[in-house]
Amino acid sequence: MLGYVVKRFGSMLVMLAGLSVMVFLLFSVLPADPARLTCGKTCTPDVVEANRQRLGLDKPLVEQYAVWAKGIVAGRTFNEGQGAAEFTCPAPCLGYSFSQQENVTDLITEAVPVTIWLAAGAFVLWMTFGLTTGVIAALNRGRWPDVVLQGISLVAYSLPSFFVGLMLLILLIVQMSLLPYPDYYPPSEDLKKFLVTMVLPWVTVAFTSAAFYTRLTRTQMVETMGEDYIRTARAKGLAERTVTVKHALRAGLTPIVTAAGLDLGILLGGAIITEQIFNLPGMGRLAVESVVDSDLPVITGITLVAATFIIVANFVVDMLYMVIDPRVRLA
Amino acid sequence: MSDVQPATASRSPYLELRDLKVSFATEDGLVRAADGVSFSLERGKTLAIVGESGSGKSVTSQAIMGLHPKRSAQITGEVLVDGTDIVSASEETVRSMRGRNMAMIFQDPLSSLHPFYTVGAQLIEAVQAHGEVSKSEARQRAIAMLDRVGIPNAARRVEEYPHQFSGGMRQRVMIAMALINNPDLVIADEPTTALDVTVQAQILDVLRDLQGEFQMAILLITHDLGVVAETADDVVVMYGGRVVERGPVNEIFTRPRMPYTWGLMSSVPNLTDPRGTRLTPIPGQPPSLINLPTGCVFRPRCQFSAHVEDAWCDTKRPDLEPVGPRHDARCFLSVSQMAALAPRRADGEEVA
Structure with missing residues (x-):
């Protein structure tokens, strides 16, 4: 079991290293010239060329990657011994954004908590709602609660988040004025404003996801409720609620945990549309801004962080399998 | 017609089924999985239900446990466990009885x-x-x-x-x-089917020991006649959702009175048979429980219906009638015809 954990952890590290190569290559194949982006509209070819040398962009790709990767692990100093103003970028250094005049790591560390709050709240909402409705639908298979829930979830699943988000914004904020316009404050600064701002983004993200989990949970429950060990549980005289939750739901949890882990991992990389609609300064909005500005260091930084979330989520899901299914522990 | 037959008059049975009918509505029609099943069983005794797949044995046993979903199964008749009718009792009553009054051992222990x-x-x-x-x-x-x-x-x-x-x-x-x-009643639904032969014997030993210790009634569901001969006191033979023969194990094995039971007996190998003796399978297929044949349910596979007058087998359903001491069979053949027609082994004995 410990061997499996170590092996799985090792393969995660290998994947992260491979990932960094991919992301770096992405940086170099993009049509924008990073040297051109270091100065404004008044740039002369001489300045661009000087900056290119200063940033080491004239060196071979392998060397550039080494410098970049070393920066992530050990930090790096820009303009070192080149006459211009030196500045440091402590580890993990993901580069320096010339258009925003800030370290990429700082930009991301500011944005990540917003996205984490968004993802965490939405996750709790959609899992609670999805699991509950899925179990209800499965236990009433073929009868009206099932039909109604299946219908609603199909519609909800079909609605894109930009539609749901905009509708909520227009109806509840613009027309009915039930909520103020979104204005993000961290919960430590102003909890009430935080909650008032976050409630609609949470609902928006959770809405479509919950529908998926309703259907997934229903399918799983319908399947496990037909298993022999459910009959055994009933034959022992267990209460029906124990049979349903402790035996049937637990047995059908594996695919739900898989999907939930990956969904959460993806969401932590930024909910681009929802953050844009509700003006949340999270990873998604930072990503959009940096793409619009062709801010390459930020784009690569966000890509790396988002992909890391997914790889880590995968790892966590694999570890959870062992918690859920004892048969995996021995394999 | 009363199907009720206490095994011994002195003690009241722990389990008693009276005209139990279980049917399921399906898209193809109503499946009559158990159709008028009656038998009884007292503490300390073992009753074996034998029959092919689809004969209604498992459906009957799950009805005794009250495990059929109320939504899909239509159940009538009575299942008395220690005097309480499982069919009409509330869900909570049945739940509290499960595991304590009646318990079940299932076929495949892994699943x-x-x-x-x-x-x-x-x-x-x-x-x-x-x-x-x-x-x-x-x-x-x-x-x-x-x-x-x-x-x-x-x-x-x-x-x-x-x-x-x-x-x-x-x-x-x-x-x-x-x-x-x-529990006072243990239902063992093919408890040894998934096991190899030596382990089968061990499991049956365990059950027998525990029965000796706790005096529980055992309802053994099986299609293994060897297991029946070894462990049962009484036997119920089921076919097409109904009881076609029942009686003490010795009676059923030495004087089977119903052509289906004869078929079962002659489809089992016997060590005393001369070498080269072929087993005789029962021809045909078990009946569809949606579209039961008219007349006797076993008639399409029965070689003896010609012996019955006025082609009753084609038109009438036979009742379960006494054919010996505590021994009933569902057949139109007269008792003397049964005795005469019963298949014999090479040594002249009736099948045993």
């Missing part, structure tokens, strides 16, 4: 045990479902029961998962789980 919980956890929750018992006390009882059914190192193995047990040990776990609340 019948939850793969994600330890054997101990599954035994403990069975104990705690019937009364306020502390976890440590329930655990002690679980270990004692595992030990009692012959699992070595019970105190250690109680922490293990079902997949860490062998097939025979798993079935012992199932038996421990069924018996942990001292």
Whole structure:
């Protein structure tokens, strides 16, 4: 079991290293010239060329990657011994954004908590709602609660988040004025404003996801409720609620945990549309801004962080399998 | 017609089925899985139900446990367990009786045990479902029961998962789980089918020992006539959802009176038969429970219907009639015809 954990952890590290190569290559194949982006509209070819040398962009790709990767692990100093103003970028250094005049790591560390709050709240909402409705639908298979829930979830699943988000914004904020316009404050600064701002983004993200989990949970429950060990549980005289939750739901949890882990991992990389609609300064909005500005260091930084979330989520899901299914522990 | 027949007049039976009918509505029509099943069983005795797949034995046993979903199964008649009618009792009453009054051992112990919980956890929750018992006390009882059914190192193995047990040990776990609340009736649904022959014998020994100790009634569902001969006191033969013959095991094995039972007996190999003797399978297929044949349900596969006057077999359903001491059969043949037509072994004895 410990061997499996170590092996799985090792393969995660290998994947992260491979990932960094991919992301770096992405940086170099993009049509924008990073040297051109270091100065404004008044740039002369001489300045661009000087900056290119200063940033080491004239060196071979392998060397550039080494410098970049070393920066992530050990930090790096820009303009070192080149006459211009030196500045440091402590580890993990993901580069320096010339258009925003800030370290990429700082930009991301500011944005990540917003996205984490968004993802965490939405996750709790959609899992609670999805699991509950899925179990209800499965236990009433073929009868009206099932039909109604299946219908609603199909519609909800079909609605894109930009539609749901905009509708909520227009109806509840613009027309009915039930909520103020979104204005993000961290919960430590102003909890009430935080909650008032976050409630609609949470609902928006959770809405479509919950529908998926309703259907997934229903399918799983319908399947496990037909298993022999459910009959055994009933034959022992267990209460029906124990049979349903402790035996049937637990047995059908594996695919739900898989999907939930990956969904959460993806969401932590930024909910681009929802953050844009509700003006949340999270990873998604930072990503959009940096793409619009062709801010390459930020784009690569966000890509790396988002992909890391997914790889880590995968790892966590694999570890959870062992918690859920004892048969995996021995394999 | 009364199908009720106490095994002995002196004691009232622990389990009594009176005209039990279970049917399921399907898209193809109404499936009459059990159609007028009656028999009784008292404490300390073993009753075997034999029959082909689809004869209604498992449906009957699940009706005794009250395990048929009320939504899909239509159940009429009476199932009296210790005087309480399972068919009409409330869901909560039946639930509280399950595991305590009647318990069940299922066929495939691997799929019948939850793969994600330890054997101990599954035994403990069975104990705690019937009364306020502390976890440590329930655990002690679980270990004692595992030990009692012959699992070595019970105190250690109680922490293990079902997949860490062998097939025979798993079935012992199932038996421990069924018996942990001292039920008076244990239904064993083909308890040895998934096991190899030596393990089968061990499992049957365990059951027999425990019956001697706890005096519970055992309802043994099987299609293995060898197991029946070894363990049962009484036998009920089912075909097409109904009881076609019932009686004490000796009677059924030495003087089977119904052509279907003859067919069952002659489809089993016998060591005393001369070498080269061929087994005689029963021709044809079991009947569709949606579209039962008119007349006697066994008629399409019966070679003896010509002996019955006025082609009754084609038009009328025979009743379960007495054919010997505590022995009933559902056949239009007269008792003397039965005796004359019963298949014989090479040595001239009736099939045994």
